[in-house]
Amino acid sequence: MLKETIYSLKAPYRDELRISGYRFGQGEKAACIIGSIRGNEVQQLYVCSQLIKALKELEAHGSIVSGKEILVIPSVNHYSMNIGKRFWAVDNTDINRMFPGYDKGETTQRIAAGVFEEAKEYSYGIQFASFYMPGDFVPHVRMMETGYQSASLANLFGLPYVVIRKPRPIDTTTLNYNWQLWETNAFSVYTKETDDIDEISAKQAVSAVLRFLTRMGVIRYNSHSGYIANVILEDELTSVHSDEAGIFHRFKGPGEEVHRGDVIAEVLDPYEGDVISQIIAPTEGIIFFSHKKPLITQRDIVCKIIRRLHE
Amino acid sequence: MIETVTSVKLPVDESLLIQKNRMEPLELTGREKRMTIVTGTHGDELEGQFVCYEVLRRIRENMDCLKGIVDVFPALNPLGIDSITRGIPQFDLDMNRIFPGSQEGVFTEYVAAEVVNDIAGSDLCVDVHASNIYLREMPQIRISENTATKLIPYAKLMNVDFVWVHAAATVLESTLAHSLNMMGVPTLVVEMGVGMRITKEYCYQLVDGIFNVMSELGIWTGEVNPVREPYVSVDEEVGFVNADASGIFVPAVPIWSYVEEGGHIGDILNPLTGLIEHRMEAPCTGTVFTLREYPIVYHGSLIARVLGGVKIC
Numbered sequence: 001m002l003k004e005t006i007y008s009l010k011a012p013y014r015d016e017l018r019i020s021g022y023r024f025g026q027g028e029k030a031a032c033i034i035g036s037i038r039g040n041e042v043q044q045l046y047v048c049s050q051l052i053k054a055l056k057e058l059e060a061h062g063s064i065v066s067g068k069e070i071l072v073i074p075s076v077n078h079y080s081m082n083i084g085k086r087f088w089a090v091d092n093t094d095i096n097r098m099f100p101g102y103d104k105g106e107t108t109q110r111i112a113a114g115v116f117e118e119a120k121e122y123s124y125g126i127q128f129a130s131f132y133m134p135g136d137f138v139p140h141v142r143m144m145e146t147g148y149q150s151a152s153l154a155n156l157f158g159l160p161y162v163v164i165r166k167p168r169p170i171d172t173t174t175l176n177y178n179w180q181l182w183e184t185n186a187f188s189v190y191t192k193e194t195d196d197i198d199e200i201s202a203k204q205a206v207s208a209v210l211r212f213l214t215r216m217g218v219i220r221y222n223s224h225s226g227y228i229a230n231v232i233l234e235d236e237l238t239s240v241h242s243d244e245a246g247i248f249h250r251f252k253g254p255g256e257e258v259h260r261g262d263v264i265a266e267v268l269d270p271y272e273g274d275v276i277s278q279i280i281a282p283t284e285g286i287i288f289f290s291h292k293k294p295l296i297t298q299r300d301i302v303c304k305i306i307r308r309l310h311e
Numbered sequence: 312m313i314e315t316v317t318s319v320k321l322p323v324d325e326s327l328l329i330q331k332n333r334m335e336p337l338e339l340t341g342r343e344k345r346m347t348i349v350t351g352t353h354g355d356e357l358e359g360q361f362v363c364y365e366v367l368r369r370i371r372e373n374m375d376c377l378k379g380i381v382d383v384f385p386a387l388n389p390l391g392i393d394s395i396t397r398g399i400p401q402f403d404l405d406m407n408r409i410f411p412g413s414q415e416g417v418f419t420e421y422v423a424a425e426v427v428n429d430i431a432g433s434d435l436c437v438d439v440h441a442s443n444i445y446l447r448e449m450p451q452i453r454i455s456e457n458t459a460t461k462l463i464p465y466a467k468l469m470n471v472d473f474v475w476v477h478a479a480a481t482v483l484e485s486t487l488a489h490s491l492n493m494m495g496v497p498t499l500v501v502e503m504g505v506g507m508r509i510t511k512e513y514c515y516q517l518v519d520g521i522f523n524v525m526s527e528l529g530i531w532t533g534e535v536n537p538v539r540e541p542y543v544s545v546d547e548e549v550g551f552v553n554a555d556a557s558g559i560f561v562p563a564v565p566i567w568s569y570v571e572e573g574g575h576i577g578d579i580l581n582p583l584t585g586l587i588e589h590r591m592e593a594p595c596t597g598t599v600f601t602l603r604e605y606p607i608v609y610h611g612s613l614i615a616r617v618l619g620g621v622k623i624c
Contacts, residue, residue, distance in 0.1 A: 009610055012557045012581075090609060091445065092397060104553060107611035132403035133417060169484040170408045239415055245320035270323045295322035299418035 001056055006073065007114030009107070017079050019111075021118060024055045027067035030218045032122040032184070033209065034073045034115070034175065037096045037129075038087065039080025043193040044128035047205045048074035054206060055219075063220040070218060071122065076115055096129075097170065099178040116178065124153075124216060125179040126209060129188040133301065135292045138254045139201050141208075141229070142188040144171060146180045151231045153185055156215045157208040158226015161288070161306075165234040187212075192254070230309065237288055237304040244277035246270045248296040252287055252303070257311045259284045265291075265302050283307050316384075317425035319418045327390060329422060331429070332363075334370045334381040344528050345380040347433040347496075348521065349426075352407050352487065354391020354398070356441035358504040361514040366521055369533075379530030382433070387426060387487075395507070397443065408482070411490035427490055434528060435465060436498040437521060438488050444506035445605040446613060449567050450513050452541070453500045455479045458492050463543060466499055468527055470520030470538035472567075473600065473623065476545050505604045542623050550594035552576055552615040554608040558588045566602040569622045576615050579608060595619035 006021040035041070035048030052072050058064060075081065080089050087094045093108045100120075101113025119125065131137070140161035143149040154162040171177050179186035189208060191201035211226055213219045242248075247268040252258055258281040267277040279302045289304040296302070312333050319327045336343060348366060350359025363385040370377055386392050390400050399406050402419050409416075412423025430436055442448040452466040452474045459476045466474045483489055491498040501517060504510040523538045525531035554560065562577040564570060570593040579589040591614050593599075601616035608614070 010557050011609060012559065012607060086403075090607065090612075091443075094403070104551075105611060106553070106613055107609040110611040169481050170404065172481045245322045247322070297322060297327075297418050298320035299421050301417055 001059055006118045007111065009111065011079075014079070017111075019073065019076055019115060022052050022055075022072045022074070024059050024070040024072070025064035025066075025068050027069050029122040030068040030070060030216070031124040031126065031213055032071045032073070032119045033126045033128075034119060035075055035128050036078070036081065037076045037127070037175065038094065039077050039082075039084070039089075040086045040195045041128070041130050042081070042195055043191055043197055043202060044130065045075050045078075045081070046197050047128050047191060047202045048072060050202060050206045051209055054210060058219055058221060065218055065220065068218045070213070071118065073115065073119065076111065096175055097173045099173055099175045100182070116175070119175075120179070120182045120184065122184050124212075124218075125175075125184040125186040126212070127175055127186070127188045128205065129176070129190060130194040131190065133289075134194075135301075136192055136254045136290050137190045138286075138288055139189075139191050139204050139208075140288075142176075142190055143186065144174075144177045144180060146177060148180045148183065148185075150185055154187055155229045155231070157187070157189065157212045157229075158224070159189070159204070159208050159229060160227045162229045162231045163234050164231065230306070232288070232306055236307070238283050238285070238307050239304050240264065240279060240282060240302045242267060242277065242279060242291075242296050242298060242300050242302050245296060245298040246276060248291060248294055250290060250292070252281075252290070254287050254290050256287050257285070258287060258305065267296060270295075281305065285309050286311065316429045317422055319422060327418075327422070329384070329387065329389070329426060331382050331384045332367060334367065334377060334383070336377050336379070337374055343379040344434040344530050345382065345432065346525060346528065346530055347382040347384070347430045347436040348439065349384040349387055349430070349436065349487065350439040351384070351386035351392050352388055352438070353405075353440065353443070353506075354388050354394065354396045355444055355506040356397075357392070357507060357509055358441035358514060359439035360385055361509045361511065362439055362517055362521070365514060365518045369518070369522065373533045376531055376533030378532055379525070379528065381525070381530065382430070384426070397506075407487060408485045410485055410487045411494075423487075427487070427494070430491060430496060431494055433496050435524065436488075436491050436496050437469075437501060437524075438498055439501045439503075439517070441504045441506055442502055442601075445603065447505040447566050447602050447604045448502045449473070449600045450501065450503035450516055451475055451600065453477060453502055455483065455489065456545075462492075462497055462499060465497055465524060467541060467543075468520065468524040468538065469499065469501070469541075470516055470523060471501065471503075471541050472539070473542040473544055473618065475549065476543065478546050542618070542621055544618055544621070548597075548619045548621065550597065550617040550619050551613065552591055552594060552617065554579055554589070554591070554610055554612040554614055556588035557609045558582070559606045560591070560603050560608045560612075560614060561606065562602060564599060564602075566599055568599050570596065570599060570617065572596045577603070591615075593617055597621050598623050
């Protein structure tokens with residue numbers, strides 16, 4: 001293992017920003033794995049740390065395939081993480097909306113360019129990501145529909161679901177999208193948490209990446225075969241909205257099966273405690289995403305359901 | 312007449328209200344043209360607040376001159392304005408990156424869709440922005456090159472100092488202006504001033520332009536102040552100055568000054584050592600139309616933009 005600073009930036013009042021990369025093996029650029037790009041992605045940082053720990057052991061046992069190189073970048077924006085911010089603290093820009101970056105541009109464009117310069121040209125790119133809507137997901141692999149995506153490769157992570165998202169204009173500046181444009185097979189791995197650590201889904205994510213790298217001939221590692229994933233188009237998920245605002249009580253969470261007419265959640269009057277709305281499942285299926293916060297705004301998404309899928 | 316365009320209940324005893332003021336002629340014929348003025352998409356941009364006030368004040372004082380409909384939206388992001396937040400509080404995405412919105416999306420996307428539906432059918436829309444808290448901008452209109460032919464004639468009426476025709480970018484396809492232009496509502500994006508402040512002379516300048524274009528559209532028959540002819544530029548003419556060091560930026564020139572190539576724009580200072588970290592110089596000869604307002608800079612922070620080869624100040 002070789003630890004190096006892949007990008008650094010001097011600050012007027014703080015210690016230098018150092019973005020670290022861990023290289024395992026030597027040779028062909030096989031896989032690049034990136035952890036936290038936003039300051040609240042603690043779970044993503046944790047997953048990466050566990051992955052680096054596992055890869056160190058595998059390398060010590062000669063289990064990195066000869067001629068293959070893996071680069072792991074556990075954290076890009078710890079400057080924000082250290083002060084409790086999600087985005088770049090100076091101007092609140094999102095580094096994950098700055099790719100492929102521009103080395104003569106604004107600060108976060110330069111950071112993105114510096115990271116992308118190291119992260120591109122790998123055969124496989126894996127990012128531990130978080131979503132713009134706060135809530136819980138079933139662990140899954142997500143890909144952008146760019147025309148270069150390969151759902152069959154995503155299946156090799158052995159996670160239960162592969163989601164394909166039709167990119168919107170704002171997605172065109174994400175790492176995942178740009179990796180694909182630069183001919184890297186790009187995957188975003190979503191676990192259950194972001195701000196907090198969830199051990200179970202973190203272990204699941206580490207195993208999934210090790211399984212994938214094994215199947216791609218990058219490492220040698222014996223593991224459970226995992227799932228044969230259901231491939232889902234994001235646009236085909238059924239969104240269930242809240243018709244009221246107030247205190248949110250959830251009865252069904254991610255991964256749980258619901259039937260048409262089931263009460264998924266209820267909304268309480270925040271002053272008097274009465275139930276002012278019951279959120280009813282409009283279809284049968286598996287809950288894929290679920291609102292988690294204790295308060296809910298009218299028209300917020302309570303959950304997204306994979307229709308007509310059963311446990 | 313003040314109307315609530317859409318509302319969404321917030322968790323505890325409050326609703327998010329998107330309101331507009333519709334000014335109509337005293338006698339309606341049913342054939343009136345309609346103009347919409349929107350601002351407050353970014354909660355830290357306040358120049359448009361005074362523009363809205365002044366437009367409504369002038370109309371109110373001369374109602375007999377109003378021959379069309381003027382819709383004024385002071386705050387597309389009222390929660391942001393009220394909390395000094397650029398974006399929508401508790402929402403990751405910039406509001407000007409979620410248009411045309413969606414009835415199926417989260418509540419912010421629903422609000423965006425309702426706003427677009429309400430503006431649809433306008434004969435012209437003016438979307439007033441105020442840079443951000445870091446940069447001051449001279450009054451300008453920005454137009455994507457694929458809408459330039461249609462929009463430049465309107466832009467020339469608006470009394471701004473110049474019009475910047477910039478390259479199309481995929482990420483900008485989710486702005487309010489792009490969505491409206493694609494729906495057939497000519498929409499001009501004004502950038503002027505600086506975040507969290509109101510620059511009255513810029514506001515008066517723009518309001519004169521708004522009444523000029525209203526007059527051209529037959530919406531206003533009252534007196535109109537003379538307007539200036541803007542310089543129309545393309546991307547190739549704009550030189551960018553980005554910080555080459557981190558520290559405190561102190562400008563050496565005011566905004567809207569003419570500089571020679573290599574001329575002194577300002578310095579990045581180190582308050583701990585007392586040294587100049589970097590001397591910032593103009594990349595080309597021309598007019599400074601963007602200048603750093605917020606002093607703390609990192610490597611890459613935008614310091615200035617220069618309209619190359621042009622002396623219009």
